Amino acid sequence: MIVNVGDRVRITHGPHAxxxxxxxxxxxxxxxxxxxxxxxxxxxGFSRDDVSIELLSEGRSFNATMxxxxxxxxxxxxxxxxxxxxGTVASKIDYMTGAVYPAFSPxxxxxxxxxxxxxxxxxxxxxxxxxxEDITFSDWKGIGREVVRQxxxxxxxxxxxxxxxxxxxxxxMLSFMLHNLPHPLVLVGAQRSSDRPSSDAALNLISAVNxxxxxxxxxxxxxxxxxxxxxxxxxRGTRVRKFHTSRRDAFTTINGRPLAKVPGSGPIEYLSAxxxxxxxxxxxxxxxxxxxxxxxxxxYPTASDIVAHLVDKGYRGIxxxxxxxxxxxxxxxxxxxxxxxxxxxxxxxxxCVHGRVNMNVYRDGRILKEMGVIPLGDMLAETAWCKLSWVxxxxxxxxxxxxxMLRDVAGELDPVSRIDxxxxxx
Amino acid sequence: MIVNVGDRVRITHGPHAxxxxxxxxxxxxxxxxxxxxxxxxxxxGFSRDDVSIELLSEGRSFNATMxxxxxxxxxxxxxxxxxxxxGTVASKIDYMTGAVYPAFSPxxxxxxxxxxxxxxxxxxxxxxxxxxEDITFSDWKGIGREVVRQxxxxxxxxxxxxxxxxxxxxxxMLSFMLHNLPHPLVLVGAQRSSDRPSSDAALNLISAVNxxxxxxxxxxxxxxxxxxxxxxxxxRGTRVRKFHTSRRDAFTTINGRPLAKVPGSGPIEYLSAxxxxxxxxxxxxxxxxxxxxxxxxxxYPTASDIVAHLVDKGYRGIxxxxxxxxxxxxxxxxxxxxxxxxxxxxxxxxxCVHGRVNMNVYRDGRILKEMGVIPLGDMLAETAWCKLSWVxxxxxxxxxxxxxMLRDVAGELDPVSRIDxxxxxx
Numbered sequence: 001m002i003v004n005v006g007d008r009v010r011i012t013h014g015p016h017a018x019x020x021x022x023x024x025x026x027x028x029x030x031x032x033x034x035x036x037x038x039x040x041x042x043x044x045g046f047s048r049d050d051v052s053i054e055l056l057s058e059g060r061s062f063n064a065t066m067x068x069x070x071x072x073x074x075x076x077x078x079x080x081x082x083x084x085x086x087g088t089v090a091s092k093i094d095y096m097t098g099a100v101y102p103a104f105s106p107x108x109x110x111x112x113x114x115x116x117x118x119x120x121x122x123x124x125x126x127x128x129x130x131x132x133e134d135i136t137f138s139d140w141k142g143i144g145r146e147v148v149r150q151x152x153x154x155x156x157x158x159x160x161x162x163x164x165x166x167x168x169x170x171x172x173m174l175s176f177m178l179h180n181l182p183h184p185l186v187l188v189g190a191q192r193s194s195d196r197p198s199s200d201a202a203l204n205l206i207s208a209v210n211x212x213x214x215x216x217x218x219x220x221x222x223x224x225x226x227x228x229x230x231x232x233x234x235x236r237g238t239r240v241r242k243f244h245t246s247r248r249d250a251f252t253t254i255n256g257r258p259l260a261k262v263p264g265s266g267p268i269e270y271l272s273a274x275x276x277x278x279x280x281x282x283x284x285x286x287x288x289x290x291x292x293x294x295x296x297x298x299x300y301p302t303a304s305d306i307v308a309h310l311v312d313k314g315y316r317g318i319x320x321x322x323x324x325x326x327x328x329x330x331x332x333x334x335x336x337x338x339x340x341x342x343x344x345x346x347x348x349x350x351x352c353v354h355g356r357v358n359m360n361v362y363r364d365g366r367i368l369k370e371m372g373v374i375p376l377g378d379m380l381a382e383t384a385w386c387k388l389s390w391v392x393x394x395x396x397x398x399x400x401x402x403x404x405m406l407r408d409v410a411g412e413l414d415p416v417s418r419i420d421x422x423x424x425x426x
Numbered sequence: 427m428i429v430n431v432g433d434r435v436r437i438t439h440g441p442h443a444x445x446x447x448x449x450x451x452x453x454x455x456x457x458x459x460x461x462x463x464x465x466x467x468x469x470x471g472f473s474r475d476d477v478s479i480e481l482l483s484e485g486r487s488f489n490a491t492m493x494x495x496x497x498x499x500x501x502x503x504x505x506x507x508x509x510x511x512x513g514t515v516a517s518k519i520d521y522m523t524g525a526v527y528p529a530f531s532p533x534x535x536x537x538x539x540x541x542x543x544x545x546x547x548x549x550x551x552x553x554x555x556x557x558x559e560d561i562t563f564s565d566w567k568g569i570g571r572e573v574v575r576q577x578x579x580x581x582x583x584x585x586x587x588x589x590x591x592x593x594x595x596x597x598x599m600l601s602f603m604l605h606n607l608p609h610p611l612v613l614v615g616a617q618r619s620s621d622r623p624s625s626d627a628a629l630n631l632i633s634a635v636n637x638x639x640x641x642x643x644x645x646x647x648x649x650x651x652x653x654x655x656x657x658x659x660x661x662r663g664t665r666v667r668k669f670h671t672s673r674r675d676a677f678t679t680i681n682g683r684p685l686a687k688v689p690g691s692g693p694i695e696y697l698s699a700x701x702x703x704x705x706x707x708x709x710x711x712x713x714x715x716x717x718x719x720x721x722x723x724x725x726y727p728t729a730s731d732i733v734a735h736l737v738d739k740g741y742r743g744i745x746x747x748x749x750x751x752x753x754x755x756x757x758x759x760x761x762x763x764x765x766x767x768x769x770x771x772x773x774x775x776x777x778c779v780h781g782r783v784n785m786n787v788y789r790d791g792r793i794l795k796e797m798g799v800i801p802l803g804d805m806l807a808e809t810a811w812c813k814l815s816w817v818x819x820x821x822x823x824x825x826x827x828x829x830x831m832l833r834d835v836a837g838e839l840d841p842v843s844r845i846d847x848x849x850x851x852x
Contacts, residue, residue: 042787131790133753135727165750166727245751245781295732298724298747300811301561301592306721309735321724324591325671327559353779355671361468364557385726 006059011036013051018044021059041196071110073121078156078213080120082109082205083146085128085139085162085170113202119265120209123155132163132170132189137389140173141288147178147185148286157184157212159205164189164242164250167221171237172383175219175410176390177290180283184216187237189223191248200224200248207232207262214268215276218411220259224248231266233258236274238383238412241353254353255378255414275411289393291316296385298351299328307335310344317345317388317401320373321381326350326357327364333371340372345401347374347388349381356417374402376413383412432485437462439477444470447485467622497536499547504582504639506546508535508631509572511554511565511588511596539628545691546635549581558589558596558615563815566599567714573604573611574712583610583638585631590615590668590676593647597663598809601645601836602816603716606709610642613663615649617674626650626674633658633688640694641702644837646685650674657692659684662700664809664838667779680779681804681840701837715819717742722811724777725754733761736770743771743814743827746799747807752776752783753790759797766798771827773800773814775807782843800828802839809838 003009005024010017011034023035023043034053035045109116109124116122127146128139143160150158162170171187178185188208190201200223208222211234219237226249235253244250261269295310298321310318318339322328326348328336336346348368350357356378359365369375376384384405391404406413429435431450436443437460449461449469460479461471535542535550542548553572554565569586576584588596597613604611614634616627626649634648637660645663652675661679670676687695721736724747736744744765748754752774754762762772774794776783782804785791795801802810810831817830832839 044786045789131753131788133725133727133749133790134756137728165753169727242750242778243780245776245778245783247781250778250781292728295729296724296726297732298722299559300722300808301559301595302563302718303721305735305739306732309731313731323559324668327557327591330560350671352668352671352676354669355673355676357671360470362557363471364559366470382726 003053003055004059008056008059009036010054010056011046011051012054013046019056020044022053071107071117071122074117077118077120079154080122080157080159080209080212081150081153081155082122082124082159082161082209083143083150084124084126085135085143085160086130086132113205115202115206115265116209119206120157120213122209130163132166135166135170137290137292140170140177140290143170144174144177144286144288147174148284151182151281151284155183157186157209157214159208159212160185160187161205162187162189164191164223168237168240168242168251168380169382169386171219171221171235171240172380172386172412173290173389175237175412176387177287178219179285179287180279181217181219182279182281182284184212184214185219186212186234187219187221191224191246191250198248200229203229203264204232206264207234210265211260211262211268215278216259217275217277217279218259221251222262223251225258225261231261231263234260234262236272236411238387238410239380241380241382254380255355255417287390287393290389291392292389294318294385294389294392296321296381298381299323299332301329302331303329304331304335307332307339311335311339311342315344317347317392319347319349319376319381319384319388321349321351322357322368323351325361325365326359326368326373326375327362328368330364333367336368336373337371343396343398345374345388345392345398345405346372347376347384347405349376349379349384351381353380372398374405376405378414378417379412387412429479429481430485434482434485435462436480436482437472437477438480439472445482446470448479497533497543497548500543503544503546505580506548506583506585506635506638507576507579507581508548508550508585508587508635509569509576510550510552511561511569511586512556512558539631541628541632541691542635545632546583546639548635556589558592561592561596563716563718566596566603566716569596570600570603570712570714573600574710577608577707577710581609583635583640584612585634585638586611586613587631588613588615590617590649594663594666594668594677594806595808595812597645597647597661597666598806598812598838599716599815601663601838602813603713604645605711605713606705607643607645608705608707608710610638610640611645612638612660613645613647617650617672617676624674626655629655629690630658632690633660636691637686637688637694641704642685643701643703643705644685647677648688649677651684651687657687657689660686660688662698662837664813664836665806667806667808680806681781681843713816713819716815717818718815720744720811720815720818722747722807724807725749725758727755728757729755730757730761733758733765737761737765737768741770743773743818745773745775745802745807745810745814747775747777748783748794749777751787751791752785752794752799752801753788754794756790759793762794762799763797769822769824771800771814771818771824771831772798773802773810773831775802775805775810777807779806798824800831802831804840804843805838813838 020036020038186208192199221235225233243252293315294317357375359369359375446462446464612634618625647661651659669678719741720743783801785795785801
């Protein structure tokens with residue numbers, strides 16, 4: 001049976017049958033795979049050899065060409081570069097098939113989100129194409145280098161689109177790698193792809209581009225603020241965390257307030273103090289010295305074996321995500337003690353997520369602190385992991401590493417706890 | 427120099443000096459240790475050999491005897507057993523020295539919190555004395571056995587006091603170990619010990635004892651609801667998590683609503699459906715078949731080595747705390763695949779904490795699911811770790827383990843997501 005892209009089909013795979021619209025695939029994939037857009041909006045892919053396909057109804061013929069868009073350069077608007085790393089936020093849709101493509105030419109971006117033309121002159125570039133859980137140290141260095149190139153080229157702000165799984169790792173890592181930003185660097189993602197009616201892609205992207213035109217000199221994350229489609233929050237890159245698997249307002253500032261509220265292209269409302277001003281372009285520096293042998297270990301009752309193994313494998317730093325104020329079960333104490341003796345640096349954060357470690361209160365905390373475990377205050381575990389990689393990239397003496405870990409570099413460490421930073425409504 | 431308990435002293439330890447009130451110590455400890463109550467309310471302990479002690483001013487003489495309390499038995503009130511495991515919630519204070527002692531005779535408990543006499547006939551028993559991060563499988567079995575003994579003795583409800591670090595692990599583990607509760611079982615802790623002005627101990631304990639007199643047949647956690655001292659929330663034992671290092675309202679129900687609001691000894695307001703009724707005492711069962719070789723692994727970008735090592739060490743089950751909808755970096759895929767081949771059971775939860783895993787949406791999730799990783803819906807990672815220990819204590823066939831992990835046993839798994847279960851006010 002001949003079926004075409006856009007047709008409604010039934011695909012039978014073993015005992016299961018799936019109905020939906022046949023989607024286009026690019027390049028070599030289309031020889032071996034078929035892809036189906038289900039009625040619930042999700043896509044499913046199958047190996048061609050494993051399925052039988054039945055035509056249910058013919059679709060309209062598929063037209064992949066886009067109408068042309070005229071984009072006059074507007075001297076009054078900032079020049080913003082949009083760098084794609086593989087998230088779903090900057091993607092274009094064929095509304096007949098529901099297929100999602102990355103969209104990175106200025107024409108494509110403006111077809112996708114025409115409102116961008118009102119707030120910035122847009123340049124787009126796809127620099128990576130990964131699912132974000134697979135991001136590596138080499139990817140972070142590549143993003144950093146491209147950011148420097150774009151600033152040197154003369155743009156007034158940069159937006160990086162990114163998958164949401166590890167968006168906060170990337171915003172943290174870049175916060176330690178890039179110093180003296182001349183202009184804003186805003187990371188943005190989308191929890192739901194642009195082909196779903198509830199997509200957050202457009203508002204997030206417009207808000208991010210809007211914020212990229214400000215005088216903020218920090219690395220930030222811009223995402224939906226609540227369940228409505230009204231505005232986004234801009235979060236400090238070292239203070240933010242993905243805190244829900246699927247909601248559009250999944251990203252939350254922990255132990256602090258967001259920096260700003262951005263209603264798409266509307267006026268920005270600042271909520272917290274932020275680093276601003278104009279750094280001369282020549283002061284910008286990129287620091288790619290990262291230690292890759294760093295681990296993150298969340299403890300649990302009776303936990304053992306893991307730390308000893310990482311020490312044996314030659315890891316140089318381990319961030320512990322301990323319980324409460326910064327404790328581990330005693331079953332880990334000897335492993336940690338041996339690690340410290342062998343020169344491994346341990347930092348303590350809390351799996352409570354909110355609050356700060358205090359290793360002076362209880363005996364277990366004092367024991368670990370006396371061993372040499374560094375209490376990392378109110379730093380997030382994910383941020384601490386990034387920071388330890390960066391610090392160990394430059395220092396090896398324990399006291400040097402310790403003092404760097406306890407120095408606030410990018411807003412990751414605050415000696416004062418804010419009373420309004422844990423307002424969970426139940 | 428002769429110093430006495432209650433004196434204000436300066437203790438010098440290496441380069442550091444500490445001022446405060448010298449505290450009493452019990453038994454053999456007082457031969458080798460000294461304990462100091464600092465002005466900030468915390469206690470610090472020192473080895474006698476390491477310090478020099480200087481008298482600053484003499485205290486009043488220390489009187490450890492308590493005034494007698496007359497406790498008439500009230501037939502209209504429920505009999506509630508309070509079992510202590512080592513938390514700070516049930517402790518008595520000498521207000522001159524600030525020393526904290528466990529308080530477990532009915533007399534002591536009523537001296538500590540006289541209001542308890544109005545709502546229950548109290549029996550107290552210290553069954554363990556541990557810091558909660560050190561809790562073990564053997565401790566959980568011991569608590570379970572004591573709970574059964576107390577129900578058999580005829581009490582109408584049980585309150586277990588517990589340190590807060592792992593309170594939610596214990597409430598989860600007991601939820602899988604104890605079946606057909608004839609009466610309530612309420613776990614309670616305190617974030618701040620009774621000698622601090624802001625202590626939550628009294629309200630938490632009164633509210634827990636109050637709730638222990640209800641018809642709820644679930645294992646619950648009762649803790650402060652907000653920053654005021656007005657009421658507590660009762661959380662389902664498998665749905666709760668310590669979510670702040672120090673705040674009194676640190677415990678939060680995740681992916682759901684608390685079961686009830688309890689204003690100390692006042693009228694209880696129910697917020698959610700709960701398991702109720704009267705199970706005959708003979709239906710109560712305690713199940714101590716727990717597999718101890720289970721691990722919890724939180725993933726991070728580039729993570730590797732850890733899973734392979736746990737497989738090699740003979741672990742039988744591993745709960746992954748993956749990113750987003752249930753993903754791991756590809757660097758772990760082969761380790762997981764080998765683990766599955768060697769019979770290790772993997773369950774997937776999300777480090778987003780809120781929401782639910784869905785391993786059908788993205789390719790990485792589908793790959794892991796096809797390998798055999800079990801997607802655990804909206805189950806908390808800590809709860810999943812407890813449940814896997816319990817399930818592997820009884821089943822070894824993969825399909826049996828899988829179907830047990832996906833069966834809701836104690837409210838830990840809900841097919842429906844609640845819209846009001848993630849109302850973070852920023």
